[in-house]
Amino acid sequence: MAAALEILFTASFWVAAVRIASPLIFATLGELICERAGVLNLGIEGIMVAGAFAGWFTVYSGGDLWTGVAVAALTGAAFGLLHGLLTVPLGLSQHVTGIGITLLATSLTYYTYRLALPEVTSPPKIEAFRPLEIPLLADMPLVGPALFAQTPFTYLAFAAAALVAWLLYRTPLGLALRAAGENPDALEAQGLSVTAIRMGAVAAGSALMAVGGAFLTMSAFNSFFFEMVNGRGWVCIALVVFGSWRPGKALLGAILFGAFDAYQVRLQGVVGDAVPYQVFLMLPYVLSILALVAVSRRASYPKALMVPYRKGER
């Protein structure tokens, strides 16, 4: 039992927790932006796959790392625009379209991968982001390595959380975005376009999801392989609910989740073969469901979430 507790006091555990949380932070923020504007985006899983590939492939083809991040974001935005076009002006079912986007983004990615690298058996590696220690701060116990000895990509995740929070609550655009998700009529009555705001939000949110995917291939690992997103997108949808559609809480939720995931991996080492490893791998998904059960009753979701808006129909 003591060994199981000691894990919590190792720096490597907290470093891993924050690393695991980073892609989830991006993608959760992305989903949060979409949902705050009133659009559920189940394309998240596939968009993360596409982003993971796009970022990695850009670097593999000779681009620099930040270019890779930008290309991933653009790829995500493109899929987001498609999801937005189908669900916002055309008003298709957000559930079905989202699943369709996930299937499309995933299969297109795999197709492109096979087309670009027909011969390879093991995925090629790239020179990924390296940890960047922030002097002095990184020397603090536990917190130091966890928060200040990560890759620049992780710092970007935290910056993104702050930026999204600022955007939502401190800018006219954020006000419009929230209104789009609460009462689109209010937005339209003030002369703003619900279609434009929602499409923009879905594109921007999808870009963040793709960047989250790119984190996997460019910072957490250094190559692209199939099934690497592995349900992380769906976990992020749960995290949005868990975080009550607030960026700060979502950030916290992602880190908690990362900590839990890092912990179960280390716990496997402690427990050994007594419990099958699959049980540990299941825990994050089970945890997501439990978290949903815990908060869903009193969740105050955006009022117009999943309600298509058609002009003139009241």
Add this chain to the structure above:
Amino acid sequence: MGQAAPVVLRLEGVTKRFGPLTANDAISFELRRGEVVALLGENGAGKTTLMSILFGHYLADAGRVEVEGRPLPPGDTRAALAAGLAMVHQHFTLADSMSVLENIALGTQPLWAPRLDRGRALARIREMSADFGLEVDPAARIADLSVGERQRVEILKALYREARVLILDEPTAVLTPQESEALFATLRRLVARGLAIIFISHKLGEVMAVSDRVLVLRAGRLVGERATADTDRHALAELMVGAEIPRPDIGPAQPGPMLVEMKGVTAGGLGPVDLALRGGEITGIAGVSGNGQAALAEVLSGTLAPQAGTLAIEGRAAGAWSPRAALAAGIARVPEDRHGVGVIGDMSVTENLVAEAYRAPAFSRRGWMKRPATRDFARRVIRDYEVKCPGPEAPARLLSGGNMQKLILGRALDGEPRIILASQPTRGLDVGAVAYVHARLLEARARGAAVLLISEDLDEIMALSDRIHVISRGRLSPPSARGELSIREIGARMAGLGFDHAA
């Protein structure tokens, strides 16, 4: 009214067709600075369509609009707002979970500004509130405001944008008579400052009280224009309706046995209330919307179980309470939200008509529907209740509001139920359909049914009810008999006066 006042809004030949229906037929008029023009017409006369065209929600098929001499581009809400038009809709366009300030500031600052300037917005709202006597706390959440306060926020939104033409769509529908008076005072202050106001209504009394000029719309056409001072209610009524629709002749009630008795019932914002419904009587519930009517209707519908108190139907205490239990107890229900709750739009008229009775042996056997029987039933109800529809297999969403209501009435009333709940049964219907609904309710009364009529239309309540309760903040006033109280006295009760010592 100064003749010299400049024209701020001019409509010329505005026409809008929806398929075979002409909602607006070559409408032309002018609005001058500093005047209140009432746009009078029955539901469905085309008032809201006309305003929707002004604001670019619809595109006119013909005609043009000018604001202060400049043509207004069609289909462009932003341009209408920029030109100085502002509208307070019947259903407020406010985001409930956001603050007053946020709702007012929405869309007024450059979208890409890095920061929402709350300080500036706050200062202006404070200043305008004081100027026009529109008091409201800018930091309050909309959800926490009363209906009257929300309307103030809507007016502030318009003023904040420096609107020069303010359009109010049925603004008093949600207000008590006293709140309406306050609104009229505000409107007078606004026109004194040079605004021009279009006041949309179908209520003659308030049109006479507030306007300088009246435009009357009927079936999409502008059928008359009168200076308010030169006309009277009677003349306007005739213009509005065309031929005078005879008011139903209501004989004296013949009270029957007690069919429903609520004692100390509380449920979701309602109560505790006592309510007794007798056969052969229409009991009216008057009140401003959002005062517990919905919960009261839900309790009687069976969709909401009382949290406390007792509910007895024909002398027997209701057991486990559900829609099915309510139906089994013989309660016919006409719900408030026709589209959302009354019908299933994507299912056929037939399937909608049997929705409450499909488990009866007449319509199903051992888990299988009897399709011929349901269709025969549907054909009969369609005939008996004059439901205009392409056929029993047509999806219900294709029906007009009036015919949808006839479908619901047919479903509810066909078995000659003893107890009838009618919640806002004529809201949004045209004159003919309103008369039809009233006739059916009176018919049920005549055959001894107990009718509970919940309506925000005070005229309707006063005309039909044998006894009237006023509902306010979830509480019911003691009943008053037909003609016992004046409209002012009922209005005072709607504002919550006289409840405490009564309860």
Add this chain to the structure above:
Amino acid sequence: MRLEPRIASPAQTILYPVAAFAATFAFAALLVLLAGVSPLGVFRLVFLGAAGSQFALLETLTRATPLIFTGLAVTVAFRAKLWNIGAEAQLYIGAVVTVVLGTGAVAAPSWALVPLIALAAMLAGGLLLLGPALLKTRFGVDEVVTTLLLNFIVLLFVSLLLEGPLKDPMGLGWPQSQRVVAEAQWPRLVQGKRLHMGFAVAILAALAVWLMLARSVLGYEMRAVGHNAAAARFAGIPVNRVLALTALISGGLAALGGVAEVSGLKGNLTLDLSPGFGYTGIVVAMLALLHPLGVVASAIFVAGIFVGADAMSRAVGVPSYIAEVMTATALLTMGTAIVFTRYRIRWR
């Protein structure tokens, strides 16, 4: 841009879906061009691979079998607006029950064992979906997320079983189960070919689902709940009970697909039993516009694309993932086509 409701002419109701398929093929052609191959040649190879010979046709029908089951599962659920994205997991649970009961644990003649396994599997699959359905009705938990997450949990559970209690001792260390006994196997429909009884059962299931939805009281209730739950509740339809029954039926159908794959085709359970049949079932159901009989046709179409693309990919260097791209594209273009039949698009 705005949409105005309309009733499309018969020509339009055919034209738009055809245009959707045309767009799908056009997009696929573009991708094939990227591979430096002639699209027409590729489509020809796909068609020949799917329907060019008796072997190809039977192979397509074999592949269509699990897709009919998952497609029906999705159809039933979506009709009641229960967003079951977990057919994948329910299918695996059906397969697990099959190998638990069918590898010797229960000794019974074929006429008893086959139905027993099928019923047990359907129950298990139904119960697996009942969980999310109850979480939805009791706690307001969105079933999309829970059913999606359950896919991962169940796959890990299967992995656990295949490396533990269900592991085939003779499997040379591979994570696979023992083969089901002869009495548990489903017979072949064509002697010496892979097409098995599962296909016939799938057709029967489609008929049964169609009858249920169109004619039964439960089907009526399910459609009412799906179209407008508030109105259904108001009219006295027991919404929560209907959703629970929907879950049992939907999950059961998907599980039956798992039984068919193991007992009819593969013989044992492995971790790659399903290459995403559950997810593809969503495409199948939506292409069929949630019509149970249409599901049969659309499953055969989708299966044909997969089987044909496999064959084509072996012949020319176009990755077989083109099949997944095409089905996903078809899902989106078909959805768009349906909007166009129901609404007129007005630009300003």
